[in-house]
Amino acid sequence: MDTQVEAAPLAARQYGAVNWLGLQTLIWREVRRFLKVGAQTVFAPLIQTLLFMMVFGLVLRGGFWPGTERAYADGLAAGLVMMSILSNAFQNSSSSMVIAKVQGNSGDFLTPPLSPLELTIAFIVGAAARGMLVGLASLIAVSWLANIVPANPLAALYYGVIASVMFGAIGLIGGIWADKFDHIAAVTNFIVTPLTFLSGSFYSTDVLPEPFRTFAHYNPVFFLIDGFRYGFIGAHDAPLLGGALASLGITLVLCWVCWALLKSGYRLRS
Numbered sequence: 001m002d003t004q005v006e007a008a009p010l011a012a013r014q015y016g017a018v019n020w021l022g023l024q025t026l027i028w029r030e031v032r033r034f035l036k037v038g039a040q041t042v043f044a045p046l047i048q049t050l051l052f053m054m055v056f057g058l059v060l061r062g063g064f065w066p067g068t069e070r071a072y073a074d075g076l077a078a079g080l081v082m083m084s085i086l087s088n089a090f091q092n093s094s095s096s097m098v099i100a101k102v103q104g105n106s107g108d109f110l111t112p113p114l115s116p117l118e119l120t121i122a123f124i125v126g127a128a129a130r131g132m133l134v135g136l137a138s139l140i141a142v143s144w145l146a147n148i149v150p151a152n153p154l155a156a157l158y159y160g161v162i163a164s165v166m167f168g169a170i171g172l173i174g175g176i177w178a179d180k181f182d183h184i185a186a187v188t189n190f191i192v193t194p195l196t197f198l199s200g201s202f203y204s205t206d207v208l209p210e211p212f213r214t215f216a217h218y219n220p221v222f223f224l225i226d227g228f229r230y231g232f233i234g235a236h237d238a239p240l241l242g243g244a245l246a247s248l249g250i251t252l253v254l255c256w257v258c259w260a261l262l263k264s265g266y267r268l269r270s
Contacts, residue, residue: 023118026109030126034092042134045088049080049138053145056202066204070147070233077139077146078156078229079201082163084138086196086221089131089164090171093123094184097175106268116263120172120255127168128161135160148232155240156231162247163224167192169254176261176268195221200229205237223247 034041057073065075100106109119139148150156174187199221205213216222223243230236
């Protein structure tokens with residue numbers, strides 16, 4: 001008696017409008033990539049945050065944040081935590097893309113049936129996850145040096161998420177443009193670091209003389225730090241609604257640029 005079963009014909013897998021399996025897999029890949037070296041990607045940034053906190057806190061010990069009755073250390077802590085969020089979100093997406101290009105394994109995410117939008121979401125979500133995780137760890141690390149209880153938790157959360165997404169998108173754009181690690185180092189040294197250091201991370205822009213105070217308010221990172229600091233100490237240097245809308249608008253534009261670059265295959269497909 002013939003018991004052979006005829007093999008079912010091969011058919012293409014149907015994913016629907018969104019490839020949820022592929023999207024989830026790529027996001028998890030990005031998260032696991034930085035968690036695997038957590039001592040370098042999560043805990044190492046805490047050393048820099050604590051050093052800044054101790055040095056500036058010691059120099060201005062006993063002072064108050066301008067225009068408030070909160071200790072200077074409270075406002076400083078918020079600025080330093082935001083700096084950690086920005087820099088780590090940027091580093092995650094930029095390094096992920098550059099490593100893939102240098103090692104020649106960018107086909108790992110270009111070959112699967114993932115749309116440019118799904119690629120954009122996955123890389124930015126992975127970067128935002130690292131930014132928020134490092135931000136939370138930094139907040140806990142400085143808790144013995146400052147009062148980290150937020151005065152407006154929703155504002156702090158909003159600006160933390162927006163900041164991590166914005167700089168995740170900037171990192172992705174930089175990673176797509178860069179051909180080697182030197183290019184990313186140049187972006188970090190000449191764009192990211194100056195923007196974060198000159199945006200009120202260590203001080204209130206109200207203490208700056210004109211025209212430097214006005215110039216500082218045109219720095220997009222200023223809105224992120226000012227809003228995030230408001231979430232913790234209840235003080236701000238610029239209108240909150242305008243800053244929130246400007247941050248959201250800039251973030252959406254940057255995400256669109258990421259999508260357009262991935263769709264075009266710019267510097268990804270030879």
